[in-house]
Amino acid sequence: MAIETKPWLVLSLLLLAANCVDGESQLPCVFIFGDSLSDSGNNNNLPTFAKSNYLPYGIDFPNGPTGRFTNGRTSIDFATELLGFEKFIPPFANTRGFDIQKGVNYASGSAGIRPETGTHMGADIYLGAQVKNHEVIYSKIAEKLGGSEKAKLYLSKCLYYMNIGSNDFINNYFLPNFYPTSRIYTPLQYVHLLIDQYAGHIQDLREVGARKFVIVGLSLIGCTPSALSRYKTHGSCVKELNDASILFNNKLKSLVDRFNINFFAHSIFIFINNTVVNPGTLPGLDVLDAPCCLSGENGQCIPDKIPCKNVDAHLFWDQFHTTQAVNQFTAKSLYNDIKLLIVHHG
Numbered sequence: 001m002a003i004e005t006k007p008w009l010v011l012s013l014l015l016l017a018a019n020c021v022d023g024e025s026q027l028p029c030v031f032i033f034g035d036s037l038s039d040s041g042n043n044n045n046l047p048t049f050a051k052s053n054y055l056p057y058g059i060d061f062p063n064g065p066t067g068r069f070t071n072g073r074t075s076i077d078f079a080t081e082l083l084g085f086e087k088f089i090p091p092f093a094n095t096r097g098f099d100i101q102k103g104v105n106y107a108s109g110s111a112g113i114r115p116e117t118g119t120h121m122g123a124d125i126y127l128g129a130q131v132k133n134h135e136v137i138y139s140k141i142a143e144k145l146g147g148s149e150k151a152k153l154y155l156s157k158c159l160y161y162m163n164i165g166s167n168d169f170i171n172n173y174f175l176p177n178f179y180p181t182s183r184i185y186t187p188l189q190y191v192h193l194l195i196d197q198y199a200g201h202i203q204d205l206r207e208v209g210a211r212k213f214v215i216v217g218l219s220l221i222g223c224t225p226s227a228l229s230r231y232k233t234h235g236s237c238v239k240e241l242n243d244a245s246i247l248f249n250n251k252l253k254s255l256v257d258r259f260n261i262n263f264f265a266h267s268i269f270i271f272i273n274n275t276v277v278n279p280g281t282l283p284g285l286d287v288l289d290a291p292c293c294l295s296g297e298n299g300q301c302i303p304d305k306i307p308c309k310n311v312d313a314h315l316f317w318d319q320f321h322t323t324q325a326v327n328q329f330t331a332k333s334l335y336n337d338i339k340l341l342i343v344h345h346g
Ligand SMILES: *[C@@H]1O[C@H](CO)[C@@H](O)[C@H](O)[C@H]1NC(C)=O
Pocket: 004, 249, 250, 253, 273, 274, 275, 276
């Protein structure tokens, strides 16, 4: 993963780095928007098949299954730990016992930027609804801090981590039996539509104080075990799917660049290129195409089946989601990128 830098960003980083030597952990709060890559339990009580609060999911997690779609921690779990947070950021569905001022996780498995995405599996919380949930949290914080201005000032210091969009392809555009989008739009038209909607939701977050955004691009969706078996490519990634990821990422990167110019000094956006983490680029893994758990029709682990023994040698945990070992690897570069943002706009 590499962040995209601009000359002015590099310059201000150099200037700020001088008086910010141990500028770590300056981040008081993190709000998380996304899909199953980040979900930590928001789908547990929704009527959907897209849930994972059962074994073998969570088999390597401290408290067992929680609704995370992997064997252990997600990459944002690892990243927030590296940022100095002692507790996990709680899911919006259950913040009991947590301080919401340190952040909330709104991510929902199967969700996308479009409201209908993923709904053939049941209910999910799409990006627009996640933003609405954040507005509920905003009101609570405003009540606590004594007014909306104080809340916005506080919330301007938080990190807004957004990692969403894969499902708009794999659980929408490329499922023509369930969704009409591929008959209505060309891939380019569809990507433009997604990016416009994404931009609108980011604007809504800015209205309630958000200023520091980390916007994560899509990984190569054509390289998942699900894609390999569905398209019967004999092991090579599905070009049509990967091309969609790359097209989306290019437009998302342009949006981030545009926002950085338009909101200069009022917001900072960092685009993280996630296509760099793909099969073949990670050392120490030798099973790149087969999941570790036994998975069923929907690509998720079959309940209570014993998973593979050498989980850390696997890139994928189930048909779609990477193992904890890979998430930890991803989180390290994520953390380095987030640190730049804190230093720049601390
Ligand atoms: C992301 O990285 C890949 C691989 O290095 C590169 O081909 C692609 O152009 C990058 N995408 C963006 C939007 O920067």
